[in-house]
Amino acid sequence: MAVYTDVTEGELSAFLQNYPVGQLLSYKGIAEGTENSNFLLHTTAGSFILTLYEKRVEKADLPFFLGLMDHLAKKGISCPLPVHRHDGSMIGTLAGRPAVIITFLEGMWLRKPGVVHCREVGEALAAMHLAGADFTMHRANALAIDGWRKLWEASRARANEVEPGLAAEVDGDFADFERNWPCDLPTGIIHADLFPDNVFFLGEKLSGLIDFYFACDDFYAYDLATCLNAWCFEKDFSFNLTKGTALLAGYQSVRPLSEAEKQALPMLARGSALRFMLTRLYDWLTVPDGGLVMKRDPTEYIRRIRFHRAIGSASEYGLK
Numbered sequence: 001m002a003v004y005t006d007v008t009e010g011e012l013s014a015f016l017q018n019y020p021v022g023q024l025l026s027y028k029g030i031a032e033g034t035e036n037s038n039f040l041l042h043t044t045a046g047s048f049i050l051t052l053y054e055k056r057v058e059k060a061d062l063p064f065f066l067g068l069m070d071h072l073a074k075k076g077i078s079c080p081l082p083v084h085r086h087d088g089s090m091i092g093t094l095a096g097r098p099a100v101i102i103t104f105l106e107g108m109w110l111r112k113p114g115v116v117h118c119r120e121v122g123e124a125l126a127a128m129h130l131a132g133a134d135f136t137m138h139r140a141n142a143l144a145i146d147g148w149r150k151l152w153e154a155s156r157a158r159a160n161e162v163e164p165g166l167a168a169e170v171d172g173d174f175a176d177f178e179r180n181w182p183c184d185l186p187t188g189i190i191h192a193d194l195f196p197d198n199v200f201f202l203g204e205k206l207s208g209l210i211d212f213y214f215a216c217d218d219f220y221a222y223d224l225a226t227c228l229n230a231w232c233f234e235k236d237f238s239f240n241l242t243k244g245t246a247l248l249a250g251y252q253s254v255r256p257l258s259e260a261e262k263q264a265l266p267m268l269a270r271g272s273a274l275r276f277m278l279t280r281l282y283d284w285l286t287v288p289d290g291g292l293v294m295k296r297d298p299t300e301y302i303r304r305i306r307f308h309r310a311i312g313s314a315s316e317y318g319l320k
């Protein structure tokens with residue numbers, strides 16, 4: 001369960017005095033999530049999410065993440081709206097942690113998304129890219145190639161324990177990225193972690209996007225490549241071409257890709273798979289078993305990297 005910090009009713013009620021959210025009726029910790037402590041609040045004004053930021057989120061980045069949600073929500077993207085305090089600020093302190101209240105989104109995330117959901121995600125991702133284009137704050141991607149290299153340096157010596165031959169394989173990927181990583185693609189605000197657990201649905205309709213805590217400036221097509229990895233592979237590691245086709249068509253119905261983006265897609269998908277393999281591998285090797293942080297399997301992403309290495313053109317993902 002990922003509630004790292006306990007909050008008493010007394011301190012929460014006092015904290016809520018600073019917000020236009022009425023009186024506290026009830027609250028409970030939310031087990032899902034791995035980065036922060038989240039609570040569902042019911043007040044006389046409705047339902048809200050309280051987040052206490054733990055050490056994996058940089059406090060200096062909070063104005064960017066919250067400002068982005070505020071910007072996107074006001075432009076019609078269905079994402080949580082940070083509730084402003086009576087003094088106008090969005091960030092408070094509770095139980096010694098930076099703390100924020102955001103609006104509650106209806107819906108649930110899907111453990112087995114289908115083709116129709118992939119199309120919805122593609123459309124929503126492109127709409128988010130367009131809506132973020134005039135957001136004035138910036139954040140470099142801490143998990144771009146330099147960040148991957150740091151994770152790799154910390155994990156390489158034990159990589160072959162997880163998968164025989166992995167060290168040499170990933171060294172080869174880095175050598176390829178140094179030569180072939182694209183450098184001049186359309187760039188702007190990306191979500192950077194739009195996995196199924198960060199997208200809510202009501203039936204077949206997408207009802208909201210959450211968890212903007214990896215958002216940053218990077219290539220739009222890299223965000224799309226991350227969605228291909230997160231949404232279009234089956235449990236047996238096979239790529240589902242029908243889902244890929246739907247995701248890409250949904251995206252292009254809102255924001256058509258340039259020729260350069262189309263050509264770069266296999267390299268971006270391979271880089272994105274490496275990024276998630278590396279964060280998972282690092283946690284796998286360094287986080288103690290039985291702790292609160294849920295460790296995710298890096299080998300799922302080793303399989304994806306191998307798949308992308310063999311791709312000749314983005315049409316193999318279903319790109320039209």
Ligand SMILES: Nc1ncnc2c1ncn2[C@@H]1O[C@H](COP(=O)(O)OP(=O)(O)OP(=O)(O)O)[C@@H](O)[C@H]1O
Pocket residue numbers: 002030032033034035036037038049080102103104105106197198210211213
């Ligand atoms: N605005 C919201 N409306 C409804 N539920 C929410 C909202 N924000 C978060 N939640 C709930 O809290 C859970 C955890 O949220 P979130 O993914 O932001 O946490 P996290 O700690 O950043 O985790 P991770 O980065 O591992 O996904 C979500 O799965 C969802 O159940």
Ligand SMILES: N[C@@H](CCO)C(=O)O
Pocket residue numbers: 193195276279280296
């Ligand atoms: N979505 C990430 C974890 C949290 O950001 C993963 O599946 O590895």
